[in-house]
Amino acid sequence: MKPSRALPRLAGNDADPRASPSAVRRLLTGAVILALVALVALVLPATAQDTDDLPDVRLSISGLTGVLGPGSVDLPEEGDRDPQNVPEPTTSMALRVLIENRGEQDLQALRLVTEIHPAVTSRSMLRRALNGDLATDPLTIRDPALADGGTLAGGEVAGIAEEFDPSEVAWAADGGVHPVRISVTRGTQVLDEVVTAVVWLTTRPPEPIQTVMVWPIDEAPWRIAGGEYDAGGGRSIRTGERLDSLVRALEVASGPPVVLAPAPHLLEDLRDQANGFILRERLDGGNVEPRQVETEDEEARQANDALRRLRDVAGASPYAPINGSYASADLSALHATGNAPSRNLASEAASVARQRLQLELDRSPSGVVHLMDGPVTAPVLDLIPGEQLLVPYDATILPDAEFDPDLGPTLHRLQSPAGRALTAMVADPYLTELVSEPDVAAGPVAASQRIMAETAMIHFEAPSTSGRTLLLMPRPDWDPGLDVATLVLEQLQDANWLELTSPEAAATDARRSPADLELRAPEAPDFPSGFATELDAAIIELEAAQTTLTEGASTIGGRDQAILQDALMRSTSQWLRSDDQAAAEPLVRDVRRAVSDLFGAVRISDSSVTLTSDSGQVPITLQRTRGGPINLQIEVASQGRLVWPDGRRSEVLTLDEDSSTTVSFATEALSTGTFPVTVRVTDPSGAVELQSTTLTVRSTAISGPALTGISSVVVILLLIGGLRRRHGSPPLELVSDEDGRDPQGDRPY
Numbered sequence: 001m002k003p004s005r006a007l008p009r010l011a012g013n014d015a016d017p018r019a020s021p022s023a024v025r026r027l028l029t030g031a032v033i034l035a036l037v038a039l040v041a042l043v044l045p046a047t048a049q050d051t052d053d054l055p056d057v058r059l060s061i062s063g064l065t066g067v068l069g070p071g072s073v074d075l076p077e078e079g080d081r082d083p084q085n086v087p088e089p090t091t092s093m094a095l096r097v098l099i100e101n102r103g104e105q106d107l108q109a110l111r112l113v114t115e116i117h118p119a120v121t122s123r124s125m126l127r128r129a130l131n132g133d134l135a136t137d138p139l140t141i142r143d144p145a146l147a148d149g150g151t152l153a154g155g156e157v158a159g160i161a162e163e164f165d166p167s168e169v170a171w172a173a174d175g176g177v178h179p180v181r182i183s184v185t186r187g188t189q190v191l192d193e194v195v196t197a198v199v200w201l202t203t204r205p206p207e208p209i210q211t212v213m214v215w216p217i218d219e220a221p222w223r224i225a226g227g228e229y230d231a232g233g234g235r236s237i238r239t240g241e242r243l244d245s246l247v248r249a250l251e252v253a254s255g256p257p258v259v260l261a262p263a264p265h266l267l268e269d270l271r272d273q274a275n276g277f278i279l280r281e282r283l284d285g286g287n288v289e290p291r292q293v294e295t296e297d298e299e300a301r302q303a304n305d306a307l308r309r310l311r312d313v314a315g316a317s318p319y320a321p322i323n324g325s326y327a328s329a330d331l332s333a334l335h336a337t338g339n340a341p342s343r344n345l346a347s348e349a350a351s352v353a354r355q356r357l358q359l360e361l362d363r364s365p366s367g368v369v370h371l372m373d374g375p376v377t378a379p380v381l382d383l384i385p386g387e388q389l390l391v392p393y394d395a396t397i398l399p400d401a402e403f404d405p406d407l408g409p410t411l412h413r414l415q416s417p418a419g420r421a422l423t424a425m426v427a428d429p430y431l432t433e434l435v436s437e438p439d440v441a442a443g444p445v446a447a448s449q450r451i452m453a454e455t456a457m458i459h460f461e462a463p464s465t466s467g468r469t470l471l472l473m474p475r476p477d478w479d480p481g482l483d484v485a486t487l488v489l490e491q492l493q494d495a496n497w498l499e500l501t502s503p504e505a506a507a508t509d510a511r512r513s514p515a516d517l518e519l520r521a522p523e524a525p526d527f528p529s530g531f532a533t534e535l536d537a538a539i540i541e542l543e544a545a546q547t548t549l550t551e552g553a554s555t556i557g558g559r560d561q562a563i564l565q566d567a568l569m570r571s572t573s574q575w576l577r578s579d580d581q582a583a584a585e586p587l588v589r590d591v592r593r594a595v596s597d598l599f600g601a602v603r604i605s606d607s608s609v610t611l612t613s614d615s616g617q618v619p620i621t622l623q624r625t626r627g628g629p630i631n632l633q634i635e636v637a638s639q640g641r642l643v644w645p646d647g648r649r650s651e652v653l654t655l656d657e658d659s660s661t662t663v664s665f666a667t668e669a670l671s672t673g674t675f676p677v678t679v680r681v682t683d684p685s686g687a688v689e690l691q692s693t694t695l696t697v698r699s700t701a702i703s704g705p706a707l708t709g710i711s712s713v714v715v716i717l718l719l720i721g722g723l724r725r726r727h728g729s730p731p732l733e734l735v736s737d738e739d740g741r742d743p744q745g746d747r748p749y
Contacts, residue, residue, distance in 0.1 A: 056102040057110075057152075057191040059184050060443035062159070063096035064196065066452055067495065069175060071201030074496050093164040093198055098443075099146065099184050104154040110191075111150060112160050113143040113183040116169050119176025119200070123430070123457045124404040129179035130195050130450055139178075140169050143185070175202040177457050194442040197453035201497075205459055208499040210506040211470045212425065213492060214322070214371070214390060217246055217310065218263040218476040220575035221327050225590035227563055228278040228290060233269065234299060237306040242479045247309050249485035255316035256489045257500040261371055262310055263476075264356035265327040265570060270310070271360065273303035307360075314361045319502040321361060322390070324371040326353040327566075327573040328476065331384075332377040333527045334572055341539035342532065349569045350383040369503045373476050374574060375522040381416035388503055389414065389422055390473055393429035397518040401429035410469040411510050412517035423507055424517045427473035430454060435488065436478040444483035452491045459497035467511040470498070524577065531581040531588070538568060538588045541595045544688035548598065550629045550654055557594030564591045599690050600627015602655065602681050608696040615668045618697060620679055622653070623660040630655055632690060634663055635680045642667045642675055642697060652684045669699035 073087045095114065101107055115138035120126045128135075142162060152158050171178065178200060183193040219242075222233030236243040243266075250256065276295045282288050293299045314321055325331055329349035334342045357365045370386040375395040399405030407428065414422040431454055438447035458470060474480075480488065492500060527535070542564055545556045556564060570576075571587040605621035620634055634650040646666045655661060669675075674696055681691040 058100045059192040060098045061445045062098050065094045066449045067199045069201040071203040091166040095162045097160050100157045101152045107152045109150045110146045111143045111185050115181040116140045117179040119172035119178050126457050171200040177453050196446050196449050199456040205497040207466045209468045209470045210501050211498040212503050212506050213258040214473040215258045216261045216476045221265050221570040222269040225586040228280050231281050245482035250313040252486050253489040257318050259319050260317050260321045264353050267360035270303045270307040320366040322366045322369045322371050323353045323357045324373050325349045327570045329569050329572045330574050331380045332522050332525050335379050336526050337532045339536050341536045347383050351385050375520045382418045389424045391424045391426050397520050409511045409513045411512040414517045425471050427471045431472050436475040438480050438484050447484050448487035469506045469510045528580045534588050538591045544683035545595045545598050547684040548631045557597030559594045601625045602691045604693045606693050611699045617664040618667050619662050619664045621662040624655045628657045637678045641670050672699050674698045
């Protein structure tokens, strides 16, 4: 034990402290003051350090041996090994970092601190560690100074390479995922830090996880009202943009074993643009004007090149491509309307995508797999083709991923309301987020390594369990960037605890959840009422318009029929669900406008008709006052006082441009009088009314049925009279009162 130190004597106090109580009080007061002064001296510098702005230093990882250990390579079987070419496993961890001084002032005494921590024991512990919450003491620490005495000039970047020999680190005996914290420090200040993780494999994994990596290539529909495109449509295929990077990563990897999911509507827009299109662009004055883009123009050539590249990578993929509903149509909202037109459109959107994808890629998509891109209501399951669904985690009623539940098997049973037996493969929620929106603040190496560490942790949770599956399914709008996407593809193929495969193969002999899967309903299952009503009207009108086309006609209002039908499906896209369908409504209105142009205008003569006998003809004259040739029908209806022996609907008529025609309907009047007759001009299906009016029909003659009725009454009366005369009349018997007077008066007999 150290000897106790005497209290320091105050300056100018030479008296014996025991001389008086006041002296003791002064001594104690002085001691308290000194203690306070010392405390303030300690606190103030620390406070100043906390409040001062730290230098702007950024740390990024440019290289890392993310997987190492004796089991990190796959050795050939004993009999197949070539002693000269046996691969050597990597057992040393190499690390390269870049340190950038983003400020203008030179920085002194900088050091790089690297800590390797013990292996984590769960996925949740790994996530906390990667988020900076390291609860363990490091196994190894290094803190070398930067070159030139730790000085880094303003605006400069310094690189440091480190290598950790296996003898320096007590790696996990059975393998595991070790967090690694890397910091740039100046004295006691931490200027920036990154936490990553490396995978140590003691032995080769005996049971690789059957892993499906879906590669969506999707975006909101580009084509706007009028079949035109705005300046934003196609921007993502330019060099370095989102879709270009996703395709380029596949090209770099040269046929990686991932499952490609290109959106059919995107491929159609690329083909449309490649053939020339109308671009609406904003001029310097602020006005938006259309511009015809020819096939040789840069925009069209760019679309053609992107389409060719997509077809090439799809052709090189070892697995069949997959698809969801056309244009990500909101099948739940369509079905929820309860109206037959919208429900039929939902069925079409669910089934047509597979055909469209095959047409655009010239390759058959999977016939059993359907990609779900969000929550759906249960009735939609009976619209979806195929038997195997790839389902986002947030589309299910499974434990909330935020509470770190045991996710259990990936494969689940699923039954539709009609009794269809389906298989659902549920995506890993944590990997969905990491892949969809990787954190690239510390560089693409750190971002991709975080993804790989997460997959390795799944392996280490049950390393010897067979039949395990994993679904990596990014969101449709994912944007990993070229560097991250390329690294992820490379590392997924190198990870020997994973085996990349197709959804069909992964479901074979895989472990399944014992309970049926329940789906989560969408947060907004219904369309706004106004939009739903207008959509139903547009569907009915477009179907009716197709029946009015004359022989040889193929366009509706100058527009291709298929383009208009696609516009209705695209208007229901989940990409366009925001702002009360503000982006979708113009597509629906555009279809109705095209149909209205085809229907044009038809005038019905409104003259009255007089029938001078019990039967006759009601002539109806139509005149085409606007629009081209059209097929139509006329329908008449009365209040029951007229009958129509040849029917109330005419044959299909063809009314040419600026022409007129007259159709006569045979009728019979049941009585005399004036009767209103409603005349409707409709499409041949009778679904849409093009024009209507009310004619007046006057009948001045007694109808045949009326004469027959009167004649029958007369005959009956004559018969009764004849019978009475033949048998004679009975004698009349007068009745009188007792006094002999007539009961009807005072007259006597």
